[in-house]
Amino acid sequence: MSTEAVTWAMDRAPMPRTEKGKPDTTARHVLQVLAEHASPTGTGAHPSVLRIQYRTGYDRATIQRALRRLEKAELITRDGAREGRTRYRLALQLLRPETDWSDLEREEDELRLAATERKRRSRAKGVTHSKSVTVTDAEDVTVTHGESVTGDVTHAESVRHALKVRPSRTERSPNHQQPSDNQLHKDSSPAAEQSADSKAAPAGNTKSDHHLKAFGAFWSNYPKKRAREAAKKAWIAALERGAEPKHIVDAAQAYARERAGEDPKYTKFPATWLNQGCYDDEPDPQPGPRPLRAVAGGYEPYRNPTDQSVYDEDF
Secondary structure (H helix, E strand, O other): OOHHHHHHHHHHOOOOEOOOOOEOHHHHHHHHHHHHOOOOOOOOEOOOHHHHHHHHOOOHHHHHHHHHHHHHOOOEEEEEEEOOEEEEEEOOOOOOOOHHHHHHHHHHHHHHHHHHHHHHHHHHHOOOOOOOOOOOOOOOEOOOOOOOOOOOOEEOOOEEOOOOEOOOHHHOOOOOOOOOHHHHHHHOOHHHHHHHHHHHOOOOOHHHHHHHHHHHHHHHHOOOOOOHHHHHHHHHHHHHOOOOHHHHHHHHHHHHHHHOOOOHHHOOOHHHHHHOOHHHOOOOOOOOOOOEEEEOOEEEEOOOHHHOOOOOOOO
16 A cells, blocks of 8 residues: 555545536545555556445446546546556646635635524524503603613603603602702712713723734734634634633634644634634644564564555455
């Protein structure tokens, strides 16, 4: 078995396509079996159809059609015959475009965003608004400390509203005390007005601004800067799920160290990394030394006997 040919067939070879442009997984599987029987240069692959049937589970006609599609895609070419079986050469010089990986990531992000939007709409449909309440026979209505007033107000002989009702001034009890001049002056002071404004003012966007600043820290530390707007939406969704901004930024720094020196093609898009909750992943364990076994003249790394290929026999 050639490791170089198998690696090419499983990862780097262009994906065969059907007539409708869909990935031809059947032909891809047959190509992998051919690579298992090829030399490191991609030559000499001549497994029998029976062997390919055993490895893939496909019937004979399916395998023969897949071989023809691989030839049409120029991924394999006939290179003579051996023992009555066709011998093939693999086109190891053909490589899969890097855009295949980024296209898959973009499709996954679009599916996740669409699912999030459907969930948001479903929640919005489930929100019910309370019916307005009508209070009749009220002579005087006072609204105190109310940021917004909603209800059914009708101008008629009496004012009807769903809020607090108090009797008119002429019907106040004798024990009711009028506020003093000092109290009136205190209530109308600038400090009191500022306090009232602070109570009535909404919470503002302080927390949101802080989260956006934290997103900038995340973006600057993440090793792959693609699709910023999608990453920002995924960032907000992660915070809504309860993730802490500092924890995400620290995890992004660790991921950047992990991907340093690796193929950037396999580095996840920021939105994908956030949507999958990769900031909670445990770091990969460091590989330990391989055990040694004694041989004549010294030691060599121990190899599990079960690793020997069952396809080394002459087909």
